[in-house]
Amino acid sequence: MLKHNFSAGPCILPQEVFKKAAAAVLNFNDLSILEISHRSKDFVSVMEKAQSLALEHLGLTGKGYKALFLGGGASMQFLMVAYNLLEKKAAYLNTGTWADKAIKEAKMFGEVIEVASSKADNYNHIPKGYVIPEDVDYFHFQTNNTIFGTQMQYTPDVSVPLICDMSSDIFSRQRDFEKYDLIYAGAQKNMGPAGTTLIVVKEDILGKVSRQIPSMLDYRTHISKDSMFNTPPVFPIYVSMLTLEWLKENGGIDAIEKLNNQKAALIYNEIDRNELFNGFVKEKEDRSAMNATFVLNDSAHTAAFDAMWKEAGINGLNGHRSVGGYRASMYNALTLESVQTLVDVMQQLEKNA
Amino acid sequence: MLKHNFSAGPCILPQEVFKKAAAAVLNFNDLSILEISHRSKDFVSVMEKAQSLALEHLGLTGKGYKALFLGGGASMQFLMVAYNLLEKKAAYLNTGTWADKAIKEAKMFGEVIEVASSKADNYNHIPKGYVIPEDVDYFHFQTNNTIFGTQMQYTPDVSVPLICDMSSDIFSRQRDFEKYDLIYAGAQKNMGPAGTTLIVVKEDILGKVSRQIPSMLDYRTHISKDSMFNTPPVFPIYVSMLTLEWLKENGGIDAIEKLNNQKAALIYNEIDRNELFNGFVKEKEDRSAMNATFVLNDSAHTAAFDAMWKEAGINGLNGHRSVGGYRASMYNALTLESVQTLVDVMQQLEKNA
Numbered sequence: 001m002l003k004h005n006f007s008a009g010p011c012i013l014p015q016e017v018f019k020k021a022a023a024a025v026l027n028f029n030d031l032s033i034l035e036i037s038h039r040s041k042d043f044v045s046v047m048e049k050a051q052s053l054a055l056e057h058l059g060l061t062g063k064g065y066k067a068l069f070l071g072g073g074a075s076m077q078f079l080m081v082a083y084n085l086l087e088k089k090a091a092y093l094n095t096g097t098w099a100d101k102a103i104k105e106a107k108m109f110g111e112v113i114e115v116a117s118s119k120a121d122n123y124n125h126i127p128k129g130y131v132i133p134e135d136v137d138y139f140h141f142q143t144n145n146t147i148f149g150t151q152m153q154y155t156p157d158v159s160v161p162l163i164c165d166m167s168s169d170i171f172s173r174q175r176d177f178e179k180y181d182l183i184y185a186g187a188q189k190n191m192g193p194a195g196t197t198l199i200v201v202k203e204d205i206l207g208k209v210s211r212q213i214p215s216m217l218d219y220r221t222h223i224s225k226d227s228m229f230n231t232p233p234v235f236p237i238y239v240s241m242l243t244l245e246w247l248k249e250n251g252g253i254d255a256i257e258k259l260n261n262q263k264a265a266l267i268y269n270e271i272d273r274n275e276l277f278n279g280f281v282k283e284k285e286d287r288s289a290m291n292a293t294f295v296l297n298d299s300a301h302t303a304a305f306d307a308m309w310k311e312a313g314i315n316g317l318n319g320h321r322s323v324g325g326y327r328a329s330m331y332n333a334l335t336l337e338s339v340q341t342l343v344d345v346m347q348q349l350e351k352n353a
Numbered sequence: 354m355l356k357h358n359f360s361a362g363p364c365i366l367p368q369e370v371f372k373k374a375a376a377a378v379l380n381f382n383d384l385s386i387l388e389i390s391h392r393s394k395d396f397v398s399v400m401e402k403a404q405s406l407a408l409e410h411l412g413l414t415g416k417g418y419k420a421l422f423l424g425g426g427a428s429m430q431f432l433m434v435a436y437n438l439l440e441k442k443a444a445y446l447n448t449g450t451w452a453d454k455a456i457k458e459a460k461m462f463g464e465v466i467e468v469a470s471s472k473a474d475n476y477n478h479i480p481k482g483y484v485i486p487e488d489v490d491y492f493h494f495q496t497n498n499t500i501f502g503t504q505m506q507y508t509p510d511v512s513v514p515l516i517c518d519m520s521s522d523i524f525s526r527q528r529d530f531e532k533y534d535l536i537y538a539g540a541q542k543n544m545g546p547a548g549t550t551l552i553v554v555k556e557d558i559l560g561k562v563s564r565q566i567p568s569m570l571d572y573r574t575h576i577s578k579d580s581m582f583n584t585p586p587v588f589p590i591y592v593s594m595l596t597l598e599w600l601k602e603n604g605g606i607d608a609i610e611k612l613n614n615q616k617a618a619l620i621y622n623e624i625d626r627n628e629l630f631n632g633f634v635k636e637k638e639d640r641s642a643m644n645a646t647f648v649l650n651d652s653a654h655t656a657a658f659d660a661m662w663k664e665a666g667i668n669g670l671n672g673h674r675s676v677g678g679y680r681a682s683m684y685n686a687l688t689l690e691s692v693q694t695l696v697d698v699m700q701q702l703e704k705n706a
Contacts, residue, residue, distance in 0.1 A: 002383045007390050010587055018385045022378035025371055030355045030668075032371045034546040034592060037360050037669060071424035071548060072569070075583035079567045105567055188584055193387040195424060195548045195586030214432045214458055216425070230428035231541055233548030234363055235588060239387060316390060 004338035007316030008146050008329045010188040017242045038231050046238050053244035058177040068199040068227045069237045074167045074186040078102040081163055082109040083217050087209045091115050091136040096123045096145035123148040125282040132158050144169035147320040149293030150286045155179050161205050169290050173257040181205045190332045192240030195233045256332050263330045263339045264289035270343045274350050295325030308345045357691035360669030361499050361682045363541040370595045391584050399591050406597035411530040421552040421580045422590045427520045427539040431455040434516055435462040436570050440562045444468050444489040449476045449498035476501040478635040485511050497522035500673040502646030503639045508532050514558045522643050526610040534558045543685045545593030548586045609685050616683045616692045617642035623696045627703050648678030661698045
């Protein structure tokens with residue numbers, strides 16, 4: 001088995017989650033989890049537990065939010081956000097490829113004000129000093145940009161509904177979650193396998209646009225049916241529930257944030273110290289604790305480095321094609337030991353050079 | 354373990370598929386299938402194999418069709434079909450709850466001509482003798498109605514594009530698949546677990562509506578990216594591929610259709626012979642080989658019958674709330690032995706009465 005999976009997503013999940021998931025495929029209350037009815041009490045209780053754990057981890061229980069687990073991916077949310085919330089105009093921050101795609105979809109539904117963009121710099125930093133107009137229907141942004149390895153370290157102060165794609169750093173660190181009106185996240189980073197998307201939405205922001213919304217795209221449809229309007233992606237939701245349970249058993253977001261900060265410090269210290277490497281992100285304050293992007297200063301070392309990390313049992317270290325180099329994705333389930341293994345390889349390369 | 358799973362869907366899959374799926378959760382080329390990148394060559398080959406097997410089983414390889422495995426469920430297709438194909442008006446046949454929902458969504462995009470409906474009779478038959486106008490953008494119908502246990506035994510002859518929801522009987526019997534321009538099916542009956550939907554579409558019917566289509570709802574987006582525009586539901590697609598492989602190893606649709614007909618004959622003969630029971634579907638020719646719906650003529654036997662089939666290891670026999678009584682769903686992976694077990698229980702009840 002490859003021990004050190006640095007994949008950008010779908011990505012590593014806790015080993016005990018894999019074991020429980022495999023066991024449930026063979027036997028989950030006398031049936032396979034793959035053949036149970038989504039209306040069975042066994043699955044209804046999985047769905048309820050996944051929803052309540054998601055709200056609990058975010059500190060949003062009893063505060064007017066609903067948690068939904070839908071199919072379709074976060075890309076479907078680019079569309080659903082605009083369909084449900086964009087009446088006249090909305091403000092978007094353009095911090096990466098996915099932000100750019102969200103903006104493209106929203107433009108079909110109204111005016112989009114791009115408050116700032118780092119696109120011209122290949123998204124190597126998070127824009128600063130932008131102004132969010134007060135007359136927009138909402139402000140939309142991404143907390144973490146997997147491809148480029150940047151992360152917003154703060155929550156913007158706004159007077160309009162705050163809508164956020166947290167696909168690649170949800171449940172990895174604390175934020176002032178109560179400031180958000182709608183949070184969405186594809187499962188396949190810190191929450192579960194590919195195939196479901198979590199939406200946490202404050203009910204009182206819905207029902208304010210004048211357009212007719214198709215049933216499947218209307219958040220109110222899914223809220224009214226407790227996320228069971230149609231057959232949900234049963235197994236991805238079950239594995240998400242297992243992962244949220246694992247997070248709770250291991251101290252929740254507070255504990256995992258400390259570990260994630262240790263992992264990030266370990267790799268970034270090495271990138272800064274080791275003269276063979278250079279970080280991709282321009283400003284240190286914008287560096288992501290989830291995805292560390294870096295390059296070899298001299299491509300002459302590429303073949304040796306690639307052979308060495310593969311030999312060490314590391315997987316998924318190649319950077320995204322639009323950035324190149326390397327990307328160490330360090331989601332919740334990746335251990336400090338895995339990051340240390342990578343750092344050891346980087347140091348060994350330096351010694352050999 | 355419950356041996357005889359008659360669930361209406363999600364439903365039984367082949368036991369060897371469960372075993373292979375569980376093994377892949379633990380180890381799929383040295384990683385868990387749940388943690389591999391969808392861009393990895395291992396998963397790209399899963400996707401390609403699932404697509405080619407789907408087309409091969411339907412006899413549509415090399416005939417201008419593309420196979421897509423998307424998230425979101427068949428309910429999303431009610432919307433996507435209309436978004437992509439409905440310019441002015443479309444014709445729909447109303448044979449059940451899901452047909453009714455498809456009609457509701459299509460009405461947002463244009464005029465819908467309901468060519469016939471059995472709604473007033475609680476969908477206990479398939480309407481006959483209807484006329485499909487020649488000036489519509491397409492004709493849409495469902496082949497099988499899970500809730501009511503009816504099934505279309507023929508393919509309508511039309512001069513307009515033929516669009517079909519085959520969610521509950523795809524891969525269970527031969528049809529003249531080449532007559533269809535777009536077939537869709539939620540995986541969770543004969544193809545795999547909940548969480549992905551197969552769309553088989555003839556490319557030349559696309560691109561003819563004037564409206565702008567959001568990226569995620571545009572079939573052309575997904576075709577242009579080989580069903581990988583965004584992160585697909587990796588595990589549901591993998592299990593679908595396993596199930597399509599199992600079908601091929603077991604003689605394909607021709608062989609399974611024979612078995613399905615044997616199973617259907619066994620249960621319907623008993624329903625007709627046993628005076629304690631009565632079928633729900635009005636016309637025998639409309640009976641579904643997938644879902645046999647029936648009631649006890651005297652509710653005094655209910656408690657005894659329910660206890661007996663549960664004792665026999667049968668699961669999921671309760672009818673849908675809108676029909677009541679019982680529903681024996683006999684998808685591809687359900688064995689003849691399971692149907693025989695149910696028939697034995699029905700006969701034992703008769704003896705005891």
